[in-house]
Amino acid sequence: MSPHIGNLSFLRFINLRNNSLSGKIPQQIGHLFRLQHLNLSDNILEGVIPVNLTYCSELNIISLRSNRLMGNILSELGSFTKLLTLNLATNNLTGENNFVRQVPASFGDLPDLRWLGLSNNNLESYSANDLYFITPLTNCSNLEILDMSLNNFGGVLPNSVANLSTNSLQILALDGNRLSGQIASSIGNLTQMFQLYLSENKLEGSIPPSIGNCKNLQYMDISDNSLSGDIPPQLCGGVSEFQLPACPIKGSEPRKILGRKQKLIIALVVGCLILLSFLLALYWRRKQEKKPPSAVSSINFLSKVSYETLHQATSGFIPNALIGSGSFGSVYKGILENEENSVAIKVFNLQQKGASKSFMVECDALRNIRHRNLVQILTCFSSTDYNGNEFKALVFKYMSDGSLEQWLHRENQSRSLSLHQRLNIAVDVASALYYLHDHCEQPIIHCDLKPSNILLDDDMNAHVGDFGLASLISATADSSLNQSSTVGITGTIGYAAPEYAIGGEPSRQGDIYSYGILVLEMFTGRRPTDEMFKDGFNLHNFVKMAIHERTMQIVDPAILAAIEEKAPAAKGKEANYINGETEAGEENINYVNISEMNPFVRKCILPVLEIGLACLEKSPKRRVKMQNVTGELHRIQNALIGVEIRRERPKIRAK
CATH class of the missing domain: 1.10.510.10 (Transferase(Phosphotransferase) domain 1)
Known part of the structure; x- marks a missing residue:
């Protein structure tokens, strides 16, 4: 990586991930004092994290994942007060010094940190009874994802895990370490957590019943341990093999605070609304039945176009504009006048048996449906071409990446x-x-x-x-x-x-x-x-x-x-x-x-x-x-x- 990058002093965003960059991260990167986003992950960079990086005080995202970096995790990284994401996973990094390979205490000074990735490094807790490796992070009040898996953290799972951000932590990954003892009951305080990874440790004892307090938990991997005992009764999910009851649907039970009078009033109001809706539906249906059938009257025209407009949009429906064909017609790419985006124009071959009916079916099907995963129709068109022949087409929003x-x-x-x-x-x-x-x-x-x-x-x-x-x-x-x-x-x-x-x-x-x-x-x-x-x-x-x-x-x-x-x-x-x-x-x-x-x-x-x-x-x-x-x-x-x-x-x- 060239040291001349330091001359680009107006850089705010650097994303060089997934390349073959080698060598060391240059000290000159510290000259980029406006830098906010730095992503050098998935390369083969080596050496240490340069101290001069701390001069980039505006950084809110640092990702150096999957390189060959070594040495200490700089305690100076705790000075990035605006940091949201710090991902140093899959390197050969150690802790603050060669004797204590722990998470720098300064990381507790990152108030806005959302994602901390330290997995697959050489971090460890130096004492079998040490609870310190997670303590510095308990001050990170906005932490959402904490991944410290595949290191060498030993000892028991500390009770200080309860002091992590209980209102925001969603993913906790401590798998692939040397944790022993029982799972701390305080883990039940992490009520917002929806993914928990504690597999491949040396945990023993039973699963604490307090895990039932984690109402948002959707995925829990505690395999490859020495756990025993019963599953906590608070778990749910409807899995018959584990005799788990179905999870209650929030809000399904009636509010007990309503008195009899309040319930009666609500029932009357609801009943009146249902009756009114029924009468309106009946009136609308009879009104629709009185309308004479029309081949095109039921179609919602979202914009007014002419045959000339469609002809010009496709340069006369030339072969170069053709992007597909089907049973009942061909699809052309076109650009409508005064429209910024391209459109797809499906022209029906009315000589083909069933094509005209297919046109009507598709119009009727698409006229009242709106969904982000349906092709958006712009208009249905039915008229004649320059030769006086019947012409039917559908105009859709163009999908740029094909089928x-x-x-x-x-x-x-x-x-x-x-x-x-x-x-x-x-x-x-x-x-x-x-x-x-x-x-x-x-x-x-x-x-x-x-x-x-x-x-x-x-x-x-x-x-x-x-x-x-x-x-x-x-x-x-x-x-x-x-x-x-x-x-x-x-x-x-x-x-x-x-x-x-x-x-x-x-x-x-x-x-x-x-x-x-x-x-x-x-x-x-x-x-x-x-x-x-x-x-x-x-x-x-x-x-x-x-x-x-x-x-x-x-x-x-x-x-x-x-x-x-x-x-x-x-x-x-x-x-x-x-x-x-x-x-x-x-x-x-x-x-x-x-x-x-x-x-x-x-x-x-x-x-x-x-x-x-x-x-x-x-x-x-x-x-x-x-x-x-x-x-x-x-x-x-x-x-x-x-x-x-x-x-x-x-x-x-x-x-």
């Missing part, structure tokens, strides 16, 4: 979706389906969910599009079989539910089946129409037969390659299955213990594949509901956060 299909199966794999991105896309699509099925005024069945109909914006957020086969169902119907409109065969081969092949009507369960196929395709990298799937063998069977015994063989190699870069190689047999291949002499091994799996696989990929299989039950009634899918995926996202906090951290053995 999920292109990302999953592009020939050039230099850019592929990461595990985190795939999980986010799965959540986005599930959220969109949950909205369409259960939260629309008139529920909608998409009927053609597949990767080419999932579009990505420039932030890689997923948006479900193409409602040309959508089915509108009655909001009051108990079944989703009461459709008002559909076009031809429902769905696409490979993604359509099996009941559709024998004349089954569009249903929520049909969309859920398509979603299950989509999830398996995202995480295995295999299309359901792959040539390997024939004679009754399909993507569903491919995953189901191998999910627990040969998980690494069925996962998309692009995901595994990214995991290999982020985290240490898995221990045990699993290392032989990277990229779906076995090393010489290992051909006959077909079982990998779940406990030996890479944590990314065990805590994220495996449960996601299980969700996909739950969506593919042969009986539609047994398929999991989208409400449950979204909830489970959010839980997996939280688990992935916990894994990423501890990524790229080789184990440090106790001395």
